[in-house]
Amino acid sequence: MSSVLNFYRHEALQEIKSRPFKVYTERNLEQIPPLARLSEAQRFEMKVVASVLPFRVNGYIIDELIDWERVPDDPIYQLTFPQRDMLDPDAYERMAQLHRRGAERAEIAALAQTLRQGLNPHPAGQLELNRPVLNGQPLEGLQHKYRETVLFFPTQGQTCHAYCTFCFRWAQFVGDKALRIASNQGDELLHYLRAHSEVTDLLMTGGDPMVMKTRHLAQYLEPLMAPELDHVQTIRIGTKALTFWPHRFVNDADADDLLMLLERLVKAGKHVALMAHYNHWREMETPVAREAIRRIRATGAEIRSQGPLLAHINDDADTWARMWQTQVRLGIIPYYMFGERDTGARRYFEVPLARAWEIYRDAMSQVSGLARTARGPSMSAGPGKVEIQGVTDIHGEKVFVLRFIQGRNPDWVQRPFFARYDETATWLNHLKPAFGEEKFFFEDEYAAINAPRLKGNAGKTGPG
Ligand SMILES: *Cc1c(COP(=O)(O)O)cnc(C)c1O
Ligand code: SF4
Numbered sequence: 444m445s446s447v448l449n450f451y452r453h454e455a456l457q458e459i460k461s462r463p464f465k466v467y468t469e470r471n472l473e474q475i476p477p478l479a480r481l482s483e484a485q486r487f488e489m490k491v492v493a494s495v496l497p498f499r500v501n502g503y504i505i506d507e508l509i510d511w512e513r514v515p516d517d518p519i520y521q522l523t524f525p526q527r528d529m530l531d532p533d534a535y536e537r538m539a540q541l542h543r544r545g546a547e548r549a550e551i552a553a554l555a556q557t558l559r560q561g562l563n564p565h566p567a568g569q570l571e572l573n574r575p576v577l578n579g580q581p582l583e584g585l586q587h588k589y590r591e592t593v594l595f596f597p598t599q600g601q602t603c604h605a606y607c608t609f610c611f612r613w614a615q616f617v618g619d620k621a622l623r624i625a626s627n628q629g630d631e632l633l634h635y636l637r638a639h640s641e642v643t644d645l646l647m648t649g650g651d652p653m654v655m656k657t658r659h660l661a662q663y664l665e666p667l668m669a670p671e672l673d674h675v676q677t678i679r680i681g682t683k684a685l686t687f688w689p690h691r692f693v694n695d696a697d698a699d700d701l702l703m704l705l706e707r708l709v710k711a712g713k714h715v716a717l718m719a720h721y722n723h724w725r726e727m728e729t730p731v732a733r734e735a736i737r738r739i740r741a742t743g744a745e746i747r748s749q750g751p752l753l754a755h756i757n758d759d760a761d762t763w764a765r766m767w768q769t770q771v772r773l774g775i776i777p778y779y780m781f782g783e784r785d786t787g788a789r790r791y792f793e794v795p796l797a798r799a800w801e802i803y804r805d806a807m808s809q810v811s812g813l814a815r816t817a818r819g820p821s822m823s824a825g826p827g828k829v830e831i832q833g834v835t836d837i838h839g840e841k842v843f844v845l846r847f848i849q850g851r852n853p854d855w856v857q858r859p860f861f862a863r864y865d866e867t868a869t870w871l872n873h874l875k876p877a878f879g880e881e882k883f884f885f886e887d888e889y890a891a892i893n894a895p896r897l898k899g900n901a902g903k904t905g906p907g
Contacts, residue, residue: 459731461694464604465502469493475500477511485515491539492525495555496788497616499606500524503688507729518723518762521755523605529788534558564614566786575635582631589827589849592644595632599659600652604688607722609753609792611784615650629663636667636675646679646718653684657697661704668711677714685719685746686726689735702742709743716745719775722757724766727773736773749779752799752820753792760805767806767814780819785870793869796820796843800831818848824871826851826889834864842877847885851892855885 467475472493478486492498500523508519515526527535538558541551573594575587586594601615610616636642645667652660667675684691692698708715717739726732739746748770752758757766767777780803783792794802799820807815821830827850831843841864847855860883862874876883 459693459734461690462502464688464690466605467500467505469498472498475505477505477509477514480511480514487539487542488527489525491535491542492527492529494542494551495530495534495538495558496525496608497606497610497613498525499603499616501605501688503690503731504605507731508686508725518756519725522607522609522722525608526755526791529608529791530558531790534561559614562788563786566611566784577631577635577638582628582635584628585632585635587635587639587642588851590641590853592646593632593636593639593642594646594648595663596648596650597629597652597655597659597663599655600647600649602654603649603651604654604684604691607683607720609751609756609783609788611786612650613787629666632663633666633672637671640674642675644677644679645675646681648681651682651684651687652680653682653688653691657700657704660701664704664708667713668708675713677716678708679716679718681718681720683720685717685732685735686721689729689732692735692738693731698738702738705739705742705744714745715743716747718778719746719748720750721748721766721770722750722753723762724769727766727769733773736775740774746775747778748775748817749781751781751783751792752794752802753783754794755792758794758798758802760802760809763802763806764809764814767810767817771811771814777814777817779821780817782820782822782870784823785872789869795866796822796831796868796870796874797834797864797866800834800843803831804833821848822871825893826871826885827855829871832859837861837877840864840877843874845874850885852885852888858884860884 469490472478472490473486478489481489504519504523509523510517510519514520515524530538538551538554541554573586573588574581574583575585575593576582584596584598586596588594603616606613606616632645636645647663664678666672667678690698692701705715721727727736736746748766750757752763757763763780770777780799782796782799783789783794803820807817818830821828826847828848830846830848832846833844835842835844843862843864845860845862846857850856861877862883863877865873865875868874
């Protein structure tokens with residue numbers, strides 16, 4: 444073994460068992476051993492919801508992350524297992540009836556398809572609005588919304604080691620080809636990046652690109668080290684594998700190859716950042732999760748954390764404070780707190796913006812400066828990423844103070860603007876401008892940006 448690999452080894456590794464990757468979906472849900480603890484009615488509800496929303500979990504999560512003594516309140520259980528209230532009562536009842544009378548799979552699939560259409564499968568106009576064009580051809584699997592950063596969705600990475608019940612990319616998992624954003628065209632990516640010297644960041648995302656074999660990842664990433672792509676200084680990889688399958692970085696067959704790939708990129712002068720999706724400090728407690736973090740950091744890659752604020756999982760300040768503190772201790776840099784997107788099971792998870800800001804502020808006030816690098820709560824909406832900066836009174840009117848963290852027009856970024864305070868609003872499109880104004884400052888310009896691309900689709904141009 445090379446000395447590089449020895450460097451990545453750690454005594455604790457001896458205690459970390461490798462385990463086969465055993466996956467469960469809606470089809471074999473009944474075989475998950477600890478579900479025998481639940482009542483038959485609870486298992487039925489789970490089956491009904493899992494036939495509409497994507498469900499996938501694995502043995503590591505079941506055996507090591509979920510505390511079955513605390514089910515159904517356990518946060519990791521809520522993160523991965525379907526709950527009845529994730530569907531609205533009417534949708535639930537329609538699907539439950541099919542299951543009660545033992546309907547054929549095809550009939551269940553058809554109703555599932557209908558019900559999904561009611562769940563806003565592509566929030567923020569992801570498909571129509573942000574697809575780049577090269578030589579007049581729209582490029583599949585790329586998204587270029589903010590000047591500096593291109594998103595790339597590699598075909599082999601359009602799934603995850605398990606699925607989050609609140610996933611905003613869920614439409615990509617449910618097998619509806621028309622809804623998928625995907626590409627097997629690494630060449631197109633390279634052409635596009637060569638033609639766009641304003642792009643400093645490539646963000647590889649999915650699904651989870653870490654489900655890919657290292658040799659596939661290398662096919663996409665190695666060419667970025669060429670001199671003509673020197674302007675692409677940062678390679679970010681969005682992943683939840685540090686939670687759902689940390690073995691990917693520790694003892695999977697190609698784990699060492701992956702670390703050496705990351706190290707080559709770092710040595711070639713790239714800033715490599717794993718954008719780790721975390722929702723709770725419990726995800727970082729197991730020895731294998733900690734070893735994965737340690738090994739990635741040993742390559743010179745950074746780990747930054749981001750994740751949504753969710754009812755039933757992490758809607759209290761202490762959970763966020765402890766999560767950020769744990770991350771800083773482990774060398775992870777807190778980056779974003781997101782608002783739950785307006786899609787899928789949002790009815791179950793959403794938290795009012797006013798409450799989200801209180802949680803953020805309260806958590807921030809409990810941690811040291813090194814953990815105050817997380818921005819938020821932030822909404823990824825059509826016009827950009829909008830952060831709730833606070834609630835205040837201006838000349839007798841209670842308002843939200845807002846700013847763009849990212850905007851369709853970079854000139855919108857960091858300009859404070861104001862919305863009427865609304866205790867129940869959960870998303871940008873619920874907010875009205877303060878001080879009796881008719882529109883937010885960006886609305887006309889945003890409509891103009893969208894108009895040429897959204898012919899016949901004008902209903903979708905609202906703020907968010
Ligand atoms: C968040 C996001 C990015 C990255 O923005 P940063 O502010 O650089 O983290 C890029 N593209 C899209 C579509 C995003 O939502
Ligand atoms: S890790 Fe991300 S893409 Fe995968 S299921 Fe969770 S939210 Fe969705």
